[in-house]
Amino acid sequence: MNLQSALPSEIRALIRDNKLIQHTSGMAKGYIQANVVILPNKYAYDFLKFCYRNPKSCPLLDITEVGEHSFPKYGPDADIRTDVGEYYVYRDGVHVETRHDIKDLYGKDMVAFIIGCSFTFEHALLDADIPVRHIEEGHNVPMYITNIPTEQSGVFHGPTTVSMRPMSMAQAIRATEITTHFKGAHGAPLHIGDPAAIGIKDISKPDFGEAVEIRDGEVPVFWGCGVTPQSVCLNVKPELMITHAPGYMFITDIKESELLY
Amino acid sequence: MNLQSALPSEIRALIRDNKLIQHTSGMAKGYIQANVVILPNKYAYDFLKFCYRNPKSCPLLDITEVGEHSFPKYGPDADIRTDVGEYYVYRDGVHVETRHDIKDLYGKDMVAFIIGCSFTFEHALLDADIPVRHIEEGHNVPMYITNIPTEQSGVFHGPTTVSMRPMSMAQAIRATEITTHFKGAHGAPLHIGDPAAIGIKDISKPDFGEAVEIRDGEVPVFWGCGVTPQSVCLNVKPELMITHAPGYMFITDIKESELLY
The missing domain is CATH 3.30.2040.10 (PSTPO5379-like domain)
Structure with missing residues (x-):
């Protein structure tokens, strides 16, 4: 498969099956790639409000419903538990693990945020x-x-x-x-x-x-x-926080031109 | 006082003291006036997320911290319990009362949202x-x-x-x-x-x-x-919801030119 011209859904399927584990730069050309922050629901409201108040640092693109795995607009068929190539797992603000999926960590009280990237x-x-x-x-x-x-x-x-x-x-x-x-x-x-x-x-x-x-x-x-x-979240030392590893972005279904306004 | 050239803080002080109860159109010229929605905290996260997802209908300007009376950016010295000329009080989705202040209704678990207006x-x-x-x-x-x-x-x-x-x-x-x-x-x-x-x-x-x-x-x-x-909130029939009365807007400390981008 030509990774540059592939659709986001095709790339995410390869990542989901552990057939593609590499930096996503250049993949699915023209589609928005995003930063990922996953937190327990008890932090979700204040973090969403933080994004609202700091749009240049935290340009929020989409949010899952509590415990859900997909994004209503940016990835209706995505599964945030498997569709990122490499995840960083933090406990109490400390990076404790690097993983290829987080199925067993993403419980019913987790919320995933995707944030625009440069x-x-x-x-x-x-x-x-x-x-x-x-x-x-x-x-x-x-x-x-x-x-x-x-x-x-x-x-x-x-x-x-x-x-x-x-x-x-x-x-x-x-x-x-x-x-x-x-x-x-x-x-x-x-x-x-x-x-x-x-x-x-x-x-x-x-x-x-x-x-x-x-x-x-x-x-x-x-x-x-x-x-x-990420650093603002780590300051809070949440009991569990999961992010993408640097360079292993979440590839959304939305084209870059849709952000142009 | 010339209401058109007065500062937002001056107008809000008159409203707070019940010395000014009229439509705010034309007051504090050049400053943003806002719609007001006040809800119990249990609805705040989903409503904030609703605003995020529907920016053309619900262009959120600012939010109080839970139980607080002022807005960090749009009205640091404002008191949302008194600074609107006329409030509508809804219980279980029904308009039950019209008031000049809501001091006794705005408990420690209330959150106020201000939303841009036309x-x-x-x-x-x-x-x-x-x-x-x-x-x-x-x-x-x-x-x-x-x-x-x-x-x-x-x-x-x-x-x-x-x-x-x-x-x-x-x-x-x-x-x-x-x-x-x-x-x-x-x-x-x-x-x-x-x-x-x-x-x-x-x-x-x-x-x-x-x-x-x-x-x-x-x-x-x-x-x-x-x-x-407002109508989306009333659909939910919250036990308590408070809004401005039509035309009695909240006058913010931010100039209209700051919204221009």
Whole structure:
């Protein structure tokens, strides 16, 4: 099967049968891939409210009903217990296990959230000939913990984490125009320019991912990042929390163009 | 005090002291006015999820923490128990009382939701010389129950209610361009043209509000309407539900221009 032109349902079936365990980048081209956060129902309301209050960090795409395995809009035939290639299992805020399915962990009181990811807007930037340096360099995007607080919701609070892509100021303005139309994938940048203004001490030392070259005449451009909801959840030390492993995204049935508005 | 140029906090203080009990249209010009829905906490998660899934009908602006009286972003100093001029109290889905405050009803388990309203985008349409017929005619907007289902969330489900404004097709296209940028105030239209296509049998007989003249060469333009969340909640027959009375809106501290994106 050509993984790039395959349908999301075909890819998810291969993953479900453990016939495909690899990073999903480039698979089912044109369809939205998503971050996954699974929590016990007792946290669901405050986390949903957290997403509402922090749309640039946590652009929520869909939610299961309590104990259900599929997403009404983004994956009616999906099974969130099996359709991600690799899951991270956290207990009391500590990563204790990496798994290929979570059937025995996903009880009747669990709720799954899928959150937009930067793959979507990076495709739009590349289409507009705006550089995406970490893709050029062939590694993960650099991410930084900032001093920008998130808007609290119940027990959920903490700093905003951002991803960074360097480009010229003219490209940064064009990238802002483009990404403001992708609110389901972090939307417009949170900051352009001076890293110190948002509490980043050393741009060459990201907190997650790998540093990229910033060329003469380029400014760093910072977007909200899917690490924020994960780190905010881990702060709460929930008795059980399950996420996708980095790069092993949930592939939805919805096209990237549907996020464009 | 000039009510049109007064600050939201000044208007709310007059309302709180029962010194101002009238429709809020035109007060605190430039600031967002909102629909109010207050429910016991047991319904809050499913209703929040309902708003998420139906953004054109239920453009949620802010939520109180459980039992709290103020809104973190839209009214940090507001008191939702007193700052609306007239409240409707519903028990088991039946309107039982009209009140000027709800201090004794708003217990520690209540949650207040404020939802964007069409005042915001009507101001933008008028600025663009697009006619708003019911304002010209000096009465309430016509509203219709359609056959467009809302996306269910838990116990909340039911048909979408729309408001209607007639205009030329060129104006309808311009109005679509403008209102797509006001997603916090119902966003772009749900339908343009043939009423029967969305289940409206007789355009001259609205389900709520009053009919308006549709002139030769005009098409009806239909937007999502704040009646939808109220009617969907009443379907559930909650033991207690409180809303603003029609026209007595909650005046927020946020300017209409902040909704523009």
